[in-house]
Amino acid sequence: MKPLWKRLYDWVDERVELVGLVEFLGKKYVPVHRHSLWYYFGGVSLFLFIIQVITGILLLLYYKSGEELAFESIQFIMSKVQFGWLIRSIHSWAANLFILAALIHMFSVYFTKAYRKPREMTWVTGMLMFFLALGFGFSGYLLPWNELAFFATKVGTDIAGALPFIGKPVMVFLRGGEDVTGATLSRMFGFHIALFPGIFTVLLGIHLVLVQRQGMSEPLGFEGEPTTERKTMPFFPNFLLRDLLLWLLVLNILAILAVIFPWELGRKADPFSSAPAGIKPEWYFLFMFQTLKYIPAQVLFIDGEVLGIVLFGLAGLLWTFVPFWDRRSSRGERNRFTNYIGIFAVIYIILFTIVGWLS
Amino acid sequence: MAFVKQRPIHIILWIISISVAAHGTLALAQDQCRACHEAIGDTPSTLFKRDIHLGKGISCADCHGGDARKEEMEEAMSKSAGFTGVPKGDEISTLCARCHADAAIMVKKYRSTLSLEQAELLSTSVHGKLSITGKERIAQCTTCHGSHGIVGKDNPASPVYPPNVVKTCAKCHANAAFVRTYNPSLPVDQLDKYRTSVHGMRNAKGDAKVAECASCHGSHDIRSAKDVKSAVYDINVPATCSTCHSSANYMKGYKIPVDQFEKYSKGVHGIALLQKHDLAAPACNDCHGNHGATPPGVQSISKICGSCHALNADLFSKSPHKRAFDQKNLPECETCHGYHDIVVATDKLLGVSSEAVCSWCHGGAPTSKAHLVAKNMRHLIDSLRSSESAATLLVDEAERKGMEIGEARFKLRDARQARLESRTMVHSFDEQQFQQIVDKGLKVASEVSEEANNAIEEYYFRRQGLGIATLIITVLAVSLYVFIRRLERRQRTKQ
Numbered sequence: 024m025k026p027l028w029k030r031l032y033d034w035v036d037e038r039v040e041l042v043g044l045v046e047f048l049g050k051k052y053v054p055v056h057r058h059s060l061w062y063y064f065g066g067v068s069l070f071l072f073i074i075q076v077i078t079g080i081l082l083l084l085y086y087k088s089g090e091e092l093a094f095e096s097i098q099f100i101m102s103k104v105q106f107g108w109l110i111r112s113i114h115s116w117a118a119n120l121f122i123l124a125a126l127i128h129m130f131s132v133y134f135t136k137a138y139r140k141p142r143e144m145t146w147v148t149g150m151l152m153f154f155l156a157l158g159f160g161f162s163g164y165l166l167p168w169n170e171l172a173f174f175a176t177k178v179g180t181d182i183a184g185a186l187p188f189i190g191k192p193v194m195v196f197l198r199g200g201e202d203v204t205g206a207t208l209s210r211m212f213g214f215h216i217a218l219f220p221g222i223f224t225v226l227l228g229i230h231l232v233l234v235q236r237q238g239m240s241e242p243l244g245f246e247g248e249p250t251t252e253r254k255t256m257p258f259f260p261n262f263l264l265r266d267l268l269l270w271l272l273v274l275n276i277l278a279i280l281a282v283i284f285p286w287e288l289g290r291k292a293d294p295f296s297s298a299p300a301g302i303k304p305e306w307y308f309l310f311m312f313q314t315l316k317y318i319p320a321q322v323l324f325i326d327g328e329v330l331g332i333v334l335f336g337l338a339g340l341l342w343t344f345v346p347f348w349d350r351r352s353s354r355g356e357r358n359r360f361t362n363y364i365g366i367f368a369v370i371y372i373i374l375f376t377i378v379g380w381l382s
Numbered sequence: 383m384a385f386v387k388q389r390p391i392h393i394i395l396w397i398i399s400i401s402v403a404a405h406g407t408l409a410l411a412q413d414q415c416r417a418c419h420e421a422i423g424d425t426p427s428t429l430f431k432r433d434i435h436l437g438k439g440i441s442c443a444d445c446h447g448g449d450a451r452k453e454e455m456e457e458a459m460s461k462s463a464g465f466t467g468v469p470k471g472d473e474i475s476t477l478c479a480r481c482h483a484d485a486a487i488m489v490k491k492y493r494s495t496l497s498l499e500q501a502e503l504l505s506t507s508v509h510g511k512l513s514i515t516g517k518e519r520i521a522q523c524t525t526c527h528g529s530h531g532i533v534g535k536d537n538p539a540s541p542v543y544p545p546n547v548v549k550t551c552a553k554c555h556a557n558a559a560f561v562r563t564y565n566p567s568l569p570v571d572q573l574d575k576y577r578t579s580v581h582g583m584r585n586a587k588g589d590a591k592v593a594e595c596a597s598c599h600g601s602h603d604i605r606s607a608k609d610v611k612s613a614v615y616d617i618n619v620p621a622t623c624s625t626c627h628s629s630a631n632y633m634k635g636y637k638i639p640v641d642q643f644e645k646y647s648k649g650v651h652g653i654a655l656l657q658k659h660d661l662a663a664p665a666c667n668d669c670h671g672n673h674g675a676t677p678p679g680v681q682s683i684s685k686i687c688g689s690c691h692a693l694n695a696d697l698f699s700k701s702p703h704k705r706a707f708d709q710k711n712l713p714e715c716e717t718c719h720g721y722h723d724i725v726v727a728t729d730k731l732l733g734v735s736s737e738a739v740c741s742w743c744h745g746g747a748p749t750s751k752a753h754l755v756a757k758n759m760r761h762l763i764d765s766l767r768s769s770e771s772a773a774t775l776l777v778d779e780a781e782r783k784g785m786e787i788g789e790a791r792f793k794l795r796d797a798r799q800a801r802l803e804s805r806t807m808v809h810s811f812d813e814q815q816f817q818q819i820v821d822k823g824l825k826v827a828s829e830v831s832e833e834a835n836n837a838i839e840e841y842y843f844r845r846q847g848l849g850i851a852t853l854i855i856t857v858l859a860v861s862l863y864v865f866i867r868r869l870e871r872r873q874r875t876k877q
Contacts, residue, residue: 279852
């Protein structure tokens with residue numbers, strides 16, 4: 024008598040021929056070297072995204088969009104719904120950890136030059152997902168319709184409105200009018216639960232297929248070593264089990280954060296009240312926000328804020344298309360210049376985030 | 383012989399006096415303006431005879447221009463001689479200011495102590511705004527002081543002599559047709575009300591010390607009562623009244639206390655108005671009236687307090703205390719709360735302790751009904767206060783622990799509201815009605831406490847849950863780690 028799981032496997036195999044997939048996974052190996060640790064952050068990002076999807080769906084069961092209902096529904100979730108407080112707290116914490124994990128994943132890929140040929144598309148889809156993750160953060164921040172979220176959205180959309188030529192229409196589109204109102208809330212809700220997840224799922228699918236198809240990138244110089252000296256580990260089950268182990272650790276951290284530091288709701292937004300002192304965006308926007316504060320109002324003949332936004336836009340564009348202009352890495356040659364740019368970016372982001380946090 | 387007996391100094395003074403008189407006669411004789419106009423007998427020249435300016439040697443030509451030495455009218459009143467005729471509109475005040483704002487003329491020449499800023503102040507005052515014609519300011523110097531018969535303000539003939547001021551102001555301010563062209567909502571019965579006030583009655587008898595319009599509103603610098611710089615702006619009223627009423631010297635002879643402002647400033651109303659700038663708090667005029675200012679009588683005190691504290695006054699009127707107070711001729715609110723130095727009404731006023739006002743009348747027999755009612759009411763309000771405090775502490779604690787307890791916090795307002803209502807209900811002196819309100823508050827406080835307690839219990843439940851979950855996850859992680867180690871060891875052995 025075969026065990027139950029074996030019978031179940033056979034039943035599925037008989038219908039969809041799992042043999043090919045199992046063989047593929049069985050032959051898939053992950054390079055083992057001193058930078059192997061960074062491979063796991065892609066998996067951690069994926070795990071946190073899955074948590075976001077699950078907790079997001081659970082929150083949707085009770086959340087009500089609208090100026091008069093949003094805040095009260097979150098209050099209801101946190102005080103009346105069984106474990107509602109936990110789901111909301113996990114959703115909020117996991118959102119932040121997701122951005123952090125994605126950020127680490129992005130920089131690890133950048134510094135190991137894993138974006139080089141033939142993985143340009145994997146990098147670009149990853150970058151697009153990162154921008155979408157920031158969009159998730161921005162749109163989700165307003166949903167509780169509390170004071171901080173209201174004014175942070177006002178400031179954020181104001182900055183978008185400063186863009187040359189397209190700024191005003193973009194701002195009106197984001198707000199659903201001239202001001203942040205219930206229309207903005209409905210819009211952000213739509214982006215957060217329908218538009219962004221839809222696009223994200225497609226990009227994630229492409230990203231994962233590409234990773235599986237092309238395998239893990241090996242560091243520069245690794246390819247030159249003799250095959251006998253190259254260390255690898257089977258993707259299944261070794262790497263997957265290690266991934267699982269890290270996921271458990273992340274889950275533990277998440278649970279501790281969600282319970283010990285429950286995400287506060289604050290006060291309901293009042294569009295007629297004055298903005299609270301020291302209003303700041305979420306930490307992952309802080310370095311840009313702080314930079315804009317330091318740029319003079321007028322630089323030569325250009326508006327300081329516009330200049331800042333344009334520069335960040337250009338930097339983001341260059342960063343996204345790094346596989347296409349870093350030809351040396353694609354040729355398997357060392358490129359110190361991109362390393363220096365990356366180090367500068369890391370130091371800049373950390374420094375300005377700290378300054379923004381303290382100011 | 384008497385002349386012979388004069389001392390030399392007296393003779394010198396006599397000679398000087400004769401010379402001065404002769405000089406004056408000469409000067410007057412040379413003023414051809416007056417010579418002609420007095421001969422005609424017109425009003426300006428007749429009035430000018432008693433004008434203060436004439437006494438200072440100021441002639442018609444000093445204001446109207448022309449050459450007062452010429453006998454011929456055409457020559458004296460010619461443009462070439464600088465004749466300007468009758469000044470009109472703002473020219474009047476400008477003309478007055480030519481001397482009255484000039485220190486060289488006023489101080490050095492005439493040794494005057496008058497302010498040099500009168501014209502400037504007038505132009506920035508409410509009367510300095512443009513008139514409906516748009517060509518001139520509403521009031522000129524002559525509007526109040528007159529033109530050719532101007533005398534000092536201490537002269538009973540002056541329109542600005544204190545007992546005359548009210549009539550001077552009323553010329554315009556009691557004219558409904560005139561006032562409505564500027565401000566239809568401005569009352570025109572100030573003079574009528576004033577005449578019913580203590581100030582007005584004394585003023586009518588010629589008392590120049592009592593307050594008239596200018597005493598409170600100012601003279602040249604009058605501003606709208608809504609202007610924060612106005613002496614009669616709500617917050618400034620107590621200080622304005624106190625300029626006279628706090629001066630023991632000034633008030634000597636009126637036989638009224640002079641400590642009202644001092645007491646008021648320390649009272650609940652004074653603190654609210656003067657320190658917190660709460661414009662809803664009453665100033666002197668809110669209780670005493672402004673133009674009809676008079677001390678409220680015993681019978682009307684509750685009506686005056688009741689104009690703001692309506693519920694308290696209404697409940698008191700229906701209570702058994704009303705009749706008792708009337709019989710003993712006691713002022714209603716004032717008996718328990720005082721008047722100028724009204725302190726914050728705390729729960730201590732209630733009950734039979736030494737601080738409680740009830741004990742003043744009902745402190746004697748501990749078995750009397752009134753004594754027992756007062757005692758029980760105090761007990762009830764004390765228990766409501768302590769229940770509310772306990773509930774607040776629990777809600778605070780739950781919030782400190784990061785629990786979402788906004789609804790309970792909101793409900794806590796109902797407990798506070800019930801306590802405030804019970805304080806109002808005290809004025810009914812009806813134990814049953816009072817208890818109903820207190821019970822309502824106690825019920826809310828108890829519900830809030832329960833919700834807060836549940837939240838605090840939930841907090842500890844969450845911590846325990848976290849402990850268990852962390853333990854399970856850790857065990858799983860360790861097991862997985864061990865499993866991976868074994869698996870990889872097996873794989874290495876196979877190789």
